[in-house]
Amino acid sequence: MRHVTTDGPLAAHTLARGDGTPLVLLPGFPIDARVWVDVVRHLPVGRTVIAVDPPGLGRSPDGEAVAHALGAGPEPSLETSADAVAATVRAAGLDRVVVAGLSMGGYVAMALVERHPDLVAGLALVDTRSTPDDDPGRANRLRVADAVLASGDLTELAGTPAMQLSPVSIDTRPELVEQVLAWIGDQRPSGVAWSQRAMGARPDRTRVLAGFRAPAVVVVGDQDRITPVPTAEHMMDVLPDAELVVVPGAGHLAVIEDPGTVAGALQRLLERVDRGTAA
Template sequence: MADLPLVLLHAFPVDARMWDGVREPLAARTRLITPDQRGLGRSPLPDSERVPTLDDAARDVIALLDKLELDKVVLGGCSMGGYVTMAVLRAAPERVGGIVLMDTKASSDIEEASDNRLAMAERVEREGVGWVPDAMLDVLLGETTRAERPDVVARVRELIESQSPAGVAWAQRAMAMRPDSIETLRRADVPALVIVGEEDALTRVEEAHTMVDALPKATLDIVPSAGHLAPVEQPAAVAEAVLGWLR
């Protein structure tokens, strides 16, 4: 598994720059691939009248692997990136030789959460993304980060504000409709690493334990002083966890 390339999919509502803090140590040990997902960062949102679905995001990942001529990779992601990882597992499990799930969960949204996603999608289409950081930073970042790391808070704000309203809306609608993935994880008979920020208020430590219990070959790493964006908040600890697992 250590010889396989590592593909990491970013969280919502940011882009692949969220991996900047872990990029150097990971790339020193393995081939690291960190694409922007459709509609976010530098990745365009394809013209389509299809209902948004993470299955399309999964097909984007599979198409990227085909383009790079990679038969199998270690695939992982943070938050939404984790949801897309599970969608790839459903669509093409033979392409995945290992899994890294960070600050994500296998359960689908309850009705209230789904409704909130759809409401955000409509609002960003009307008003843009300028209001999104104030609405999300308190849950995206842990209490320690918000209190002690103003540089990280400012960086995440910048990443959110740079996103396309259309891309943010597409992602929210796609995530709102995602299925429960517990059975997908139970069938994933490959090594898996589950990472969660100790202060994650969106996908809590309990959700991480649920995924570990479902996965046949899972390791759990809880990152102190980190919330929902552990790779941004505590990059050294996350890089160490991933490298130790790969070894």
């Protein structure tokens, strides 16, 4: 990836530079900004694009250090993540951006809309949901967090590609399975545990979407088993100004299974935002 800065609380990777409304990309769990690189390659040149690593993942500091820098409480939370993204984006000299969040990045994007609405000119929610975990899901997150910290390794996440990729990708594109496993293997157990606990504590943000008045797009793989199409439709039901894009043959990682389709959805959103800004 291109130039990385740590002027703000989080590591920010500048993937492109140009004019128009900048695009900020937030990755999913348990990976980092690299998951967005193929999507950016499909976008037209001439726009600033920044991908931000989550607390404790990629090249960002641990969640505890991020929270301390922000004066936030010690408990892991997506609110801390959102505040850190906002501070990082502003440290890069940007004050109005389109935010695209994949899975956990979508949770952070919705928290960003709630806590820093002046920053978000457009919103892309990719393979994510606005509702919280149910009790078994929350308990499993806490179990995984405890296990990775106790063991110091990430063997608990070995089955992640099987859940995140579509069955077709698993059968015919072994390079994607290897890539996801390699990205996971690069992460720190402390960051994985922090993210799991933060996601487990997240509230329902459906009402936040209902109040979002800027352009939006909801993208979902038609084979997504983690946040399936009905969860995308639930968000579409409340967003006032949104496009739904269902990606054929993709699972929870449409951004690497079909980056061209995801890039097309983002480009249409960016053009809508740019037109509104010019008006």
